[in-house]
Amino acid sequence: MRNVCDDFPVLQREVSGRPLIYLDSGATSQKPKQVIEAVARFYRETNANVHRGLYQLAVEATELYEEARGRVAAFIGAHPEETIFTRGTTEALNLLAYSLGEIRVGPGDEILVTVMEHHANLVPWQVLSQRKGAILRAVGITSEGELDLEDFRRKLTSRTRIVAVTHVSNVLGTVNPIPEIAEMAHGVGAVVVVDAAQSVPHMEVKVRELGCDFLAFSGHKMLGPMGIGVLWGRREHLEEMPPFLTGGEMIREVWIDRATWNDLPYKFEAGTPPVAQAVGLGAAVDYLQGLGMEEVRRHEERLVAEALEGLLARDYVEVYGPRDPGKRGGVLAFNLRGVHPHDVATLLDQEGIAIRAGHHCAQPLHRLLGVPASCRVSFYVYNTREEIEAFLSALDRVWEALGK
């Protein structure tokens, strides 16, 4: 892949007197100037509220917003009417837990998640289960850090109404076999919700190929602005579901005592949407398509292979998740024996290397791994082999300073 670093202004700055090496794209990605410029241009030239104005500026703003929706929908192989803008993955999943939960889940019904879920794809289902008197169950993982499909088969029952699973684990990096999971889930009449926050930015994802019913992801992890995300859902489900947030935009007719709902996707977009952010996300999609998602995936696989090999070669490092880079997304979690991850992150920061340390919003998984926290590096289009090498040799210096 061509070197894209020049497109990312923040990567030109220094941290602790060194050029910034940003290895935390799993938390949020950096933004290319094309995206920054698209957002700035919207505010400079076109800012107006959408869908209401009868004047030229509002018409242009609405066109830009809907064009962005079209681009994002095409990016995941979906219809624009089934593509709802949300604030992010978390809001999309909460929308589902509330609205889908309302029509599909009753007392004694079962919701199936996995132990590798981010809290955002776990806690909303906990709250729903408590609200409805439903049973929440979690599929385990194998010693290799892959989803235990035998356990999945065992826990999938005729009472299972919703299966909520991550496409790519934000800790283990594991890529889960969604088509297989969806087929099994549909076999018992369950609907399948996929947290795609760590997959859509990094690989080609087409909703029809995955076979799921809902897909949620965030703009800010895919070169877009913060505050914009996407919920895709099958029309037949979305039509049936009640609105989540109510107010302006999502209504058709309102009386003092009642209201009727707008068409899809607006039924789920109450209030003024994040228009500039949507336009920025559209620009991010353009940028990614310009690189080619297959090329993005290949680039990350190479970086993961290099980092994984380097980490496994160091006997003071413990790596979590699959050993095969082909079975992984662009994240790698690890620990240095006897050294707290926060110390590792602080020492690397002194060399201008930004990594994540903590439980990565996946406490149940860390409990299962038997560690309170872990270090995580995650890669994206702008990372290079030289940066991986710099990271690995800095890790050796951390071990020298703190290892016992």
Next chain:
Amino acid sequence: MSPYEDLIIDHWRNPRNKGTLEAPDVDVTEANVPCGDVVRLQLRVRDGAVEDVRFDGRGCAISMAAASLLTEMIKGKKLEELQGMRQEDILDALGGVIKPRLNCALLSYRTLRKALDSLGARERIRGQKAGAEEKT
């Protein structure tokens, strides 16, 4: 590379007053739940002063070094002196701590406050009992 002060590395590698006391007067534990750091602090008090102290726990280098350093700072001190101890005292003693790690550095300080509160509460109860006995 050692951007951590030598003092921190030293206390992390060679913790002072680590272990447990037999029959401590106070035994309290505090934790930083999100990062899993835990500090247990035990004090033996004689004539209103800390006669002996031990800490135990697990966590990052900064939290463990701070706990070790804190035990040195409080040993032999009068309880009323410790009441006046501020969090800046421990941060200064550590040679300054970067913002994202303040919680780690201050875990043992919070544990000390808890120990002092617990001792204070016990004193008050004892005082009330003594007062009640005088009345009868």
